Amino acid sequence: MSRSPSIPDRPHRDIDSDLPDDERLEALRGHYEDLVEVNEQLTAQLDDAEKRRQRLREKVDRVERENESLKSSSLYIATVEDVLDDDEVIVKQHGNNQEVLTEVSSRMVDRVEPGDRVAVNDSFAIQTVLNAETDARAQSMEITEKPGVTYADIGGIDEQVREVREAVEQPLAEPELFDEVGIDPPSGVLLYGPPGTGKTMLAKAVANETDATFIKMAGSELVRKFIGEGSRLVRDLFEMAREREPAIIFIDEIDAIATRRTESKTSGDAEVQRTMMQLLSEMDGFEARGEIRIIAATNRFDMLDRAILRPGRFDRLIDVPEPDCDGREQILEIHTRGMSVSDDVDFAELAADTDGYSGADIESLATEAGMFAIRNDRDTVTHSDFAEALEKIENDDSSDVISSAGYFYQ
Numbered sequence: 001m002s003r004s005p006s007i008p009d010r011p012h013r014d015i016d017s018d019l020p021d022d023e024r025l026e027a028l029r030g031h032y033e034d035l036v037e038v039n040e041q042l043t044a045q046l047d048d049a050e051k052r053r054q055r056l057r058e059k060v061d062r063v064e065r066e067n068e069s070l071k072s073s074s075l076y077i078a079t080v081e082d083v084l085d086d087d088e089v090i091v092k093q094h095g096n097n098q099e100v101l102t103e104v105s106s107r108m109v110d111r112v113e114p115g116d117r118v119a120v121n122d123s124f125a126i127q128t129v130l131n132a133e134t135d136a137r138a139q140s141m142e143i144t145e146k147p148g149v150t151y152a153d154i155g156g157i158d159e160q161v162r163e164v165r166e167a168v169e170q171p172l173a174e175p176e177l178f179d180e181v182g183i184d185p186p187s188g189v190l191l192y193g194p195p196g197t198g199k200t201m202l203a204k205a206v207a208n209e210t211d212a213t214f215i216k217m218a219g220s221e222l223v224r225k226f227i228g229e230g231s232r233l234v235r236d237l238f239e240m241a242r243e244r245e246p247a248i249i250f251i252d253e254i255d256a257i258a259t260r261r262t263e264s265k266t267s268g269d270a271e272v273q274r275t276m277m278q279l280l281s282e283m284d285g286f287e288a289r290g291e292i293r294i295i296a297a298t299n300r301f302d303m304l305d306r307a308i309l310r311p312g313r314f315d316r317l318i319d320v321p322e323p324d325c326d327g328r329e330q331i332l333e334i335h336t337r338g339m340s341v342s343d344d345v346d347f348a349e350l351a352a353d354t355d356g357y358s359g360a361d362i363e364s365l366a367t368e369a370g371m372f373a374i375r376n377d378r379d380t381v382t383h384s385d386f387a388e389a390l391e392k393i394e395n396d397d398s399s400d401v402i403s404s405a406g407y408f409y410q
């Protein structure tokens, strides 16, 4: 470490006031020169100190950056397969299924058990054991205690709302009705229809109405995210629901795990198959009149493996179609409820002009119209804003919007 330079002594001269003027002037000049010299030395020292401060600042910045990147460097999720003597464990990394033998630090050794989900760093050192919440998030489950969607937010599919209430809400809210009559409620409800028609909203609204926890998982995540983990994730999904009863399990894109068997026998197919079998066995195993309801959704009904539609499985099918003209008008009204809309907006006309639009498309139309109002410096949305928005959407991606009807869904 460099030592701090010593501070020069303050120059001092006794100048006798009785001296003749010229000698006194000479002495003062000398004193002045001493002062200038000390000043120069101090300035040089100050410069040095400034440079040193600069260097230290850069060093601190660098260390801080390193520290930040160490803290934020990605961790990978792995499952503890086995805990061996000598503080070693075998972990299996999600995603690539790689098995690794790794040492556990003394800090962690008493905390890991086979089956635990852990976060490992690049060198496979276990950083933490995931708690249930983090674990659920890592597994891409979406868990909402009380989703903010209500039946009043859903337009144009009243009949579907009624059916969902009957098949999902009633068994949760009034199980005694089923006991009295002596029938089991539907085990699982399958909502099928084109994208953006309100399937997820329906599932959320029923969870809201019944004060049930809403647990969502996408079928595509089940098979894509953690290769070889699909069936375990299905088990965890039901486990999570059991811990949080009453609960609604919503499996979106169920087609990803329940496609009709193809001729090809790749390992990927076998994995998908295992995941589906696990789902079916979980469904077979749970109490029909219990506090967990399961809803699945698909826009590829044609591709589904019929095995999942057997009694005791997804035995209530609800078609959620694209809204008709009246439905579109209702949805427009719902999505403009919070907007300041001018009296000249003709919802019936807009509904007639949006044939083939899904609920989600109509929501975008309302937002786009609002954008036009802002662009035109108005705080009220007029009919012409809607007309312009409609034109923009048609021009932007006419192919997408217009052909969404019937493209995926047959």
Ligand SMILES: Nc1ncnc2c1ncn2[C@@H]1O[C@H](COP(=O)(O)OP(=O)(O)OP(=O)(O)O)[C@@H](O)[C@H]1O
Pocket (backbone or CB within 6 Å): 153, 154, 155, 156, 157, 194, 195, 196, 197, 198, 199, 200, 201, 202, 252, 297, 298, 299, 331, 334, 358, 359, 360, 361, 363
């Ligand atoms: N019937 C509807 N009434 C009101 N809004 C709707 C309706 N359908 C869709 N929306 C709007 O579109 C958005 C997307 O809808 P949602 O996620 O429920 O569609 P989905 O059928 O589940 O779509 P996907 O099949 O693509 O998952 C909703 O957040 C809502 O704003």
